[in-house]
Amino acid sequence: MADLLTRPMSVHFYHRFLKGLTHEKLLHAVEQTISREKIKSIQILDKTSVVTVKDENSKTTLLTESIVIDFQTVRFTSVEKNITNVTIKDAPVEMSDEFINTQMIRFGDVMNGSLKRGKIKGTDIENGTRYIAIVNCISTLPLTTNFGRFPVRLFGDNNRTPCFRCGQTDHPSYRCQNRREPIRKCHRCVSLDHMIRDCTATDERKCHFCNEPGHLQRDCTKKQRLDMYGEYADEIDDTNTSACDSAVQQLQQPNESDVNKPTCARENNETPPETQNDGQEASSEDPITHVNTVILGASNANRMEINDDNILNASINGASYCEIDRLIDKAKNMTNETIEKVVVNLGTNDIMSTKNDTDQVTIKIIEALKKVENSFPASSIGLCSIIKRKAKGTRPQAFNDAAVKINSLIKKLCDSRDNLTFVDCYDIMTRDTNPIGAYYDKHDTSGVHVNSTGARKLLGIMQDFMRTSSKVVSNGEDMQTPTNSRKRYLSDKYTPPEAKVNTKTQKI
Template sequence: MSRVSRQLSIHFYTKGFKGIKHDEILTEISKQIHINNVGSIQITEKECIVSLKDVESKDTLVVNGITLRNRSVNFFDVEKSITHVTIKDAPYELDDRYIVAQMIRFGQIVPGSVKRGYIKGTEIENGARYIDILNCEPVLPLRTSLGRFEVRLFADNNRTPCFHSNACPNEPYCSYCNINGHPRRDCESFKQDQENQGYSKHGPENIEGRQDTKLDAHSDTHSVCDNDTFSESGKNDTTDTLNVLIGASNCTRLGETNENLLNASKSGANFENFTQILDIAVQKTDSFKVDKVAICLGTNDVSKHKDDSDQINLLVTKAVAQVKSAYPESHVGLCSIIPRKGNSAQINRLNQSATSVNKFIRKLCAREDNVDYVDLEKLFFKNGTIIRSLFDKADNSGVHISTEGAQNINRKLDDFFHSPKPCVQEIHTPMDPKRKRSDGTTTPTSADRMSKRSNTEPKKA
């Protein structure tokens, strides 16, 4: 199926045409060609693809275009017959004719198309080669061999798979254990080796001891305590109880923490699209009793609003109200925004904005009922300095956390999820020491007061 020809398909990008409908496009196309020559009209997230039944109709639309909402629209081929390929890591001494002889297995080489890359403003080569291939193979490998030299290939027209994009249709590939099915950050071998690096030769024994401690703690949490609820039959009813975590990309890195926790986190989430995330969580917990809900958002909001902390404060307040409405019997944990790693002026500015929002969050939790402040910010500081080891070294933005950072957040969230709910107690007004509360025996009656008043009146002569 990868060899399907799309020579009669053309497209245009739909940016700026929000909410465009098929009828609008078909009406404008009918002004150029007969609608019977149109095979399909597909509107995707970013483009509109029109597939035609003959070459003449395609050429007419490509040449003339259409007008949508008083804007001129030009069509382009979905797949071009010529594919531009960039070759990386080829030795400088490798002759261009040898490269042509090796690349001919992927298609017809356009004569004279082989070019060499140069450093801008100089005559010094940068090692790249550029070549044009006619009727290229549907998929080119990311790596191939030119004789005994291994090179990398990059091509347009989606000929080479992308290993960076989240929307890539290929299965995730781990660069650490070389196994498909998971990325490197989720690799158990990678996590284990990273943890072992911080130990001496007795590392395995220490890790085993930690695992035993975790198992003991897990068993303790399932023991009978005062906060557990029981049915009339004497059985524990907490089996259908869930906790919910709503966060962004850093919370997706926390991994499997507890079978009673629903991690409804989503990469790129923020307080502006909180309603959509909450709706998904509500659907997944429809048949469960939700005990506690932790909200761990704000980093993406700071990136968007920057110094406008007041706008973020409004969104935070609205999110807490939405959670209380969706889970009226649940306890809410509002997490502070963690800082970013880096010393640039922009990062310092964003961290100041995050600190301002955190101060508001702390005050909000103090005045709201059943809302606790979960301080994640202080986990990433030591003596006023950001702990760089808690952040992903491969992330230049300074936003994403490392495995160690995820472990710290997990422990803090566990403290919140497993802490007992505060009991509602009757509050008595403190008694003024200068005034003693009188009881029924000491309170004078009206007759006594009248008698006392008569005794104090001066006698008439």
């Protein structure tokens, strides 16, 4: 086993979350990324699955591209990387594993399926302890941190946890030579140089939480905001406004790059590309010419069959807003030309990874949009809404409720920025507020993936954005440009009102 884990061309992943994994399934999934000739061996061990390849390029491909097994997204990590095992104490038993994985991302790359719950020896009763494996862990883990409003303690191997007595990482605190010397500090000014009986700040009250004078810890506003908003307390507005309003205020602040950013065609009173042919409107059958478009999406975007050389699909299976850098890098590696339009089709994985926490997804969208604007400063951005999850139960319903709130935020962001266009994928995938089953993959138990028909539907609404300068692209409604130049994509919602009136008249 030791020799296997030192092979330079091996990658692996934890398969605890996959039931009934076989060599044939794993081989079929890997073949979607690299050819069979590049695979040297596949091993399914007790806890991990190891794939050994024959060249460095194949290894790099497996490390950068995820694979899908039984509709589950799997990411490989190199066996050469140093793995840090972290023990988490004091987390509530009710706190989900997905939430803990999300919170631990700040300290390194969490290995898929590595989180385990501690149990009392000989029983199935949990003791509240969590164990998790991290790759590329930061040099020193904090002794304590907050998961939302809950304080927890962290203990890591590989000399990652400092001793709280002396600050060194080469020994645990219970082996510290200074363990018998009590930590003495002034309880008035929190100084370690003297005790309270020798404190000269007799009239000064100092908070033990923020170390600022003038108030006590029970009155500390920073602690109250931290308890309410968790680690995002500094990024979420502390007024009673919603997260949507806060996001709009952040994006409305001009950046330095906005000064040199070209204005859109509407501000310069230029003729849109669709009407530049001597004032005549472009035909609906005309191909998309002179437009270089990039699609930044996840697995649903990867299912779209694109036959237009002017559209670059830089989507990655399992991608999310927090991984926007990977998508941007992939797009820039695909072309060196100036990109005129960018379609961002993400959000599903963000809602599921944050357990429907709309505030966390809001922060991710804001940060991702800033990166897209900086990477493509001259581009018009189409921001897609999140489609519904087709499944029954309380969890899918909570997902759909969160999607509605986030879509409202996305619409508000697009209304506040001239370079953003709202691409309403949510509406075209539903009928009477219910997801249209014919557009979803019936073999997907999660209810988040579309089939070929649904993929064509999504591509159609994205192409509408590529052909028009409208601020809203949604089933032909609220369009600022004529709708005759747009293709109609398999939707009964495109039926003209006159046709409905004539139908009713004939029935009468």
